[in-house]
Amino acid sequence: MYKRPAPPPPGRVLFKPFRTPGSALPSLASSKPVRKRKRVTYKEDAVSSDSEDERRKKKAKVVRGKENDLHYGDDGEIEVRNINRLYRTYELSAPRPQVLMRSFAIPELRNSKGELVPTIASRAALGLLTPKTIPPRPLHDPMADHAIVLYDPTIDARETDEERKERLAQEEKEKEAREAEEKSKDGGLWNPHGKSLREVLGIKLKKPEPGKDDKVPVVIDPVLSKVLRPHQIEGVKFLYKCTTGAIVENAYGCIMADEMGLGKTLQCIALLHTLLKQSPRSRRPTIDKAVIACPSSLVKNWGNELVKWLGRDGAPGVLSVDNKGTKAELIEAVKRWVAARGRNVTQPVMIVSYETLRTLSVELTNCEIGLLLCDEGHRLKNGDSLTFQALNGLRVQRRVILSGTPIQNDLSEYFSLLNFANPQYLGTRMDFRKNYELAILRGRDADASDKEKENSEAKLKELAERVSKFIIRRTNDLLSKYLPVKYEHVVFCTLSPLQLALYRHFIKSPDTQKLLRGQGSQPLKAINVLKKLCNHPELLNLPEDLPGCESILPADYGNSLYGGPKLSRGERAIRDRGVGEEVRCEWGGKFLVLERFLDRITRETNDKIVLISNYTQTLDLFEKMCRSKRYGFFRLDGTMTVVKRQKLVDQFNDPEGKEFIFLLSSKAGGCGINLIGANRLILFDPDWNPAADQQALARVWRDGQKKECFVYRFISTGTIEEKIFQRQAQKQALSSCVVDEKEDAERHFTADDLRKLFLFNEGTLCETHETFKCKRCKNGKQFMKSPALLYGDASTWNHHQNPELKDMHDDLLRAECGEPQVSTVFQYISH
């Protein structure tokens, strides 16, 4: 218990309560009149002169149970009876040193006569503590195990951007000071010493020398370095180098074009997190704010990814602009975001869709943004588009373009992307055209002279050298190190007799003939009819879609998808649960194979499978088949909310779940749909866009997959589907077949293209194989194994015709040996 010592005799020692230095100055609070407060006495606890009797009397006043209430004494003062009951106190672990218990007294001072010299207390503070200089240190330990150092001051002594700015400012300041000094010399104020007062007094201000020693390593947050794969570390290093201008002075942009599944998002999050938290200068971030621009369907996903990798506490604050709330609210939020500076930036990251960002260009014009990430950045390939203009108008130097698709060899698109990432690096569009484009294109002309060709090659090489510093692209092959083997197959299936008859009928029909003469007006419709027919005749509304086919249709052709009143999917599902509704698999060649596959999977394995089609109607048929055969399945729709989707995906991935089929529309826009619970996948029909197919295929063979994977791409032999597949393969040559505008690709057909497209190669076992002019196969037998499988080139894959299926690794395909449906299989093995 604290005991106040007896006061010293007055006059001898000056007793002064301790004040903090700050309180010595008159503050706002102290200038106010002091509020009268009840004084608290601690009489009971202090050594008191009260007699025992008096104490007992006082105690008696206390009502039981109210000991802790404030109690007022006779003099109106509050008496606290048991202060320890009111305020909990904690025992000190060690006794306080005695010296601290003593009160502070100013020593007395006597003159020569022995008289006491009165000490007059000044209110001056004793002085402020000199700020401790903490040596600069990195945020994370660069010497720790597995630490990933992005910037090492001992190696990279290059002046960073911030340093240059700071140095220039410093130089400017010094110059001004010198000028001011010069002026004062002329101005008549004469300093006899020629020195400043500081110099006369010999005070030396320690000026921090900006040198190498002050810089600290930039180290990736251990939370992230734990999860980064080697190729991702390389990617983050690349991104960091580019965005800090370490590769080429004043070029801060880059393009990351890694394939799907390599973790572009994680790499970008690592970059973002590092730039927001660290820089070579200790305790200072490189950037304050960042913008992530992405398609609107991905806005939420980015927020989730940040939390997923950095944790709820570690993730930076995010302003998610996803068109919820009114426009006014949105603008208000963005204005607040723009106005925030320094420590006030609570939401350093804005995630916004391209469409919304375009409307915000006014609000963002003057806002300094540290980093701009453009997801699905191939949208910027058109330099005249509004999106490009709006984004290019932002005040941001560090620009990272993310794109999962290879940059097509269309030079002007190539230029747009690079020019966005690093404006002016390649000069203006005109410069680029003059310097590179014309020469390169001339050399590619069929009738170019040798010299022109040579020149073109040289220019291309020069261009590649200049720009490859800013582009990183890795393929999925890298993943093979972490993933089980993937067997990918292109399965060519023959048409069923019914399909065959209908196909022939379609080709011969007057409408088609007219189309082939270049007179028809609806090639798209015709293409769609053929594509659907290849899947299953029931996808067509017969006989309307194929006039005159009545004689071909079997007697029991009753189209459940079209017949009867139009039903919603839910209603149809209820109806389909009824008995007797079965899919006639024998009417579709691919369906027969699918039926056998599913049957074998349920009977012989505990594998799960994903079925993907371009047409929701195909999914309807799948669904019907699953119901009639009592297979457990899930179906993911484009209309589903993100939460619902995720729930479905989680349920499917649960190894205990009995649903083994997942129906997925390739249009469901499935970002974040990760179906590693399945190790088999059937792509039931090919898409014009190879990137879309790749995206679909990547659902299963990705991080976390533990089983061997079997991927099947079903193609109807000799039909339009083979043509689509071949077109995919030569995507490089067809730069017009660009990523987003799939429909456009279909519109771009010339009459000649169409003729080829509708050419039905009946009786072939695999038209595609015929186009290869394969030297490894003879008489339907591959006598020489492929020396090296190249993923993008099916001619290097293993080729198996039906009799050879008996040697395949996959049980399902082996069982197809001898069945008439599968005519040829191309096989790719990941590693």
Ligand SMILES: [Zn+2]
């Ligand atoms: Zn071959």
